[in-house]
Amino acid sequence: MNSDELLHQLAKLAPLALGQLPTPLHALTGLSATLQGPEIWIKRDDLTGLGMGGNKVRKLAFLLAEALRGEADVVMTTGARQSNHARQTAAAAARAGLPCVLVLAGEALSAPPTGNHLLDRLFGAEVRWAGDRDPLEALVAEAEALRESGRHPYVIPYGGSNAVGVCGFVAAMVELHQQATVQELAFTDIVLASSSGGTQAGLALGAHLLAHPARIVGISIAEEASALRRQLSALASATANLLEIPTSLATEDFTVTDAYLGGGYGVVGEPEREALQLLARTEGLLVDPVYTGRALGGLIDLIRQGTFTAGDRVLFWHTGGSPALFAYGEELGV
Ligand SMILES: *Cc1c(COP(=O)(O)O)cnc(C)c1O
DSSP: OOHHHHHHHHHTTOOOOOSOOSOOEEEOHHHHHHHTSSEEEEEEGGGOOGGGOOTHHHHHHHHHHHHHHTTOSEEEEEEOTTOHHHHHHHHHHHHHTOOEEEEESBOOOSSOOOHHHHHHHHTTOEEEEOBTSOHHHHHHHHHHHHHHTTOOEEEOOGGGOSHHHHHHHHHHHHHHHHHHHHTTOOOSEEEEEESSSHHHHHHHHHHHHHTOOOEEEEEESSSOHHHHHHHHHHHHHHHHHHTTOOOOOOGGGOEEEOTTOTTSTTOOOHHHHHHHHHHHHHHSOOOOTTTHHHHHHHHHHHHHTTSSOTTOEEEEEEOOOGGGGGGOTGGGOO
8 A cells, every 4th residue: 555545545534734734854863972873863753742742742633623524512531630631622622712621640639730731721621529439430321321412422542542532643754764765764773752652553564554664662650561451453444444455454563662661650769760851951952751752762771671772763752741741740759
């Protein structure tokens, strides 16, 4: 399948123009020189624009198009207190002219909101707390209550990762493929933070359909590799089905490492601290403490272990998240 054929299938879902695309693609010469391993490049999805950017903007372009088609009158999703996905959903809903209800994990705090949560409020989202409920179950219950009161909620799952959202990253792979072709760049590997799986599933499906040669390496943020691979395979296959393309990807078609889970989700350790400081001090660029800091820490470790070497050209796909930095002042050790 070529890029035009794939774009034609994606266009049938009529995504909204939410992001500033294509995002920049550039070399990290300072970081590459410091690590003395492969040539490292970066794909700047921290610069998708809307609501301080990030990878969810690409998924939300497809998701909110579906919400508007279905005449939803409120958008709902869930996540952690510092969820980047929730913040980008709040911004996207504002842009689409829809109210937004966020069901966030945990309890209300008395301290003023910070980081992503501050931005949720600026974008006008209504925040409800899951408290001791499972956040996903709380979301389903809150949506049901809204339906009973006559509203039409459009409910977006964790991370915007369903077949509709994943289309945003199939399109992103077409975008990268075209940039790489024009700039005559061949990447051996693409490294990214992988959590709810939509980003990696979309990139892998897109690469498979375009016969793009780079190996896509997901650094798992919170899941064991086997569980994440099952999620990736299910998402990629459901997305192919939605796009009416007869293909599927099996669990073994995905490269995932769970070697960098550290102390668990959102727990900042030495690899994250080192990665954040190294990128800041060699490039003047920021990653976040939860996702991209962990993924870059993983990439640095894989280079030190010799997995990526001088002959390779590795692309670090920056998925955003830097607004969370301002909620992690104490943990960053600077
Ligand atoms: C959500 C998120 C990810 C993970 O993307 P998934 O599609 O959920 O795997 C990575 N980085 C950042 C900054 C994110 O907000």
